[in-house]
Amino acid sequence: MTTALPPTIRPQDRSFLGEEQVAVRARLAEEVRALIDAVVLTDVPDAEIAEITGQVRALTDRLGAARLGAAPMADTPIDGLIASGMSRQLGNPVTGVLNPVAPPIPFEALPDGSVRSVFTLDEPYEGPPGLVHGGISAAIFDQVLGMTAGMSGVPGFTATLELRYRRPTPLRVPLTLKARITRREGRKCWADGEITTPDGRVTVEATAMFVTPRHLLAEEADEAQEQRTS
Numbered sequence: 001m002t003t004a005l006p007p008t009i010r011p012q013d014r015s016f017l018g019e020e021q022v023a024v025r026a027r028l029a030e031e032v033r034a035l036i037d038a039v040v041l042t043d044v045p046d047a048e049i050a051e052i053t054g055q056v057r058a059l060t061d062r063l064g065a066a067r068l069g070a071a072p073m074a075d076t077p078i079d080g081l082i083a084s085g086m087s088r089q090l091g092n093p094v095t096g097v098l099n100p101v102a103p104p105i106p107f108e109a110l111p112d113g114s115v116r117s118v119f120t121l122d123e124p125y126e127g128p129p130g131l132v133h134g135g136i137s138a139a140i141f142d143q144v145l146g147m148t149a150g151m152s153g154v155p156g157f158t159a160t161l162e163l164r165y166r167r168p169t170p171l172r173v174p175l176t177l178k179a180r181i182t183r184r185e186g187r188k189c190w191a192d193g194e195i196t197t198p199d200g201r202v203t204v205e206a207t208a209m210f211v212t213p214r215h216l217l218a219e220e221a222d223e224a225q226e227q228r229t230s
């Protein structure tokens with residue numbers, strides 16, 4: 001669907017991958033995610049670690065033999081997202097299926113315009129022992145609330161993000177994040193959300209405000225003008 005959204009949502013400097021390419025690379029990222037977990041928790045002898053380090057270096061060199069200039073994107077729909085004109089950032093540190101650093105957080109758009117994500121965080125995301133790092137919760141809220149704002153038709157940069165850590169958030173259990181738009185005013189959009197544990201207890205609440213940057217709207221107007229005159 002074509003929309004009147006700012007041009008950076010489909011940046012010209014990016015490679016756009018097809019679903020087959022995404023699937024192959026996503027399997028690699030999944031293995032590397034498991035590797036990260038294994039690296040954090042390994043207790044094999046040091047000599048073996050040294051040998052494995054060389055093997056990993058060799059794999060890095062193989063993958064690096066051909067490099068893109070920037071993380072790729074895809075046009076394939078995530079529920080609700082493509083309807084808003086937004087492409088998928090495959091290297092995103094929260095939702096990017098090609099980024100092993102990303103959990104990755106799934107994203108489900110509900111018919112009422114709210115959003116739900118169900119995810120489990122393991123040892124690589126630990127803050128206090130046995131608990132989720134507060135900065136990781138903040139990154140997840142930033143992304144999911146931002147996508148919720150974008151879906152509502154006001155994509156933007158985070159202007160404010162406030163978190164209230166009510167209770168510790170446990171590792172290794174399915175967590176649910178629910179998010180919704182609370183207000184829209186021109187280029188500004190407010191969203192809030194909360195993370196709950198399987199027994200329904202809220203651990204973190206967040207409120208954010210997103211602003212569609214003025215300079216991007218100006219670029220969009222210029223592009224539209226160029227199209228009309230060409």
Ligand SMILES: CCCCCCCCCCCCCCCC(=O)SCCNC(=O)CCNC(=O)[C@H](O)C(C)(C)COP(=O)(O)OP(=O)(O)OC[C@H]1O[C@@H](n2cnc3c(N)ncnc32)[C@H](O)[C@@H]1OP(=O)(O)O
Pocket residue numbers: 006008009086142143144145146147150155156157158159160187188209211212213214215216
């Ligand atoms: C179109 C973009 C597409 C992007 C793709 C979308 C993909 C969607 C899915 C991904 C979701 C991403 C989720 C992660 C998102 C990040 O992580 S973004 C990275 C972190 N954020 C940043 O780096 C933002 C840095 N700040 C800026 O770039 C600029 O200050 C802003 C926020 C864009 C505003 O700049 P501006 O357009 O020049 O705004 P300006 O005209 O000064 O102000 C407009 C209004 O907003 C208010 N305002 C501005 N900043 C603030 C603030 N910090 N606090 C309170 N009020 C503020 C002003 O007071 C003004 O209010 P009114 O006077 O109209 O009532």
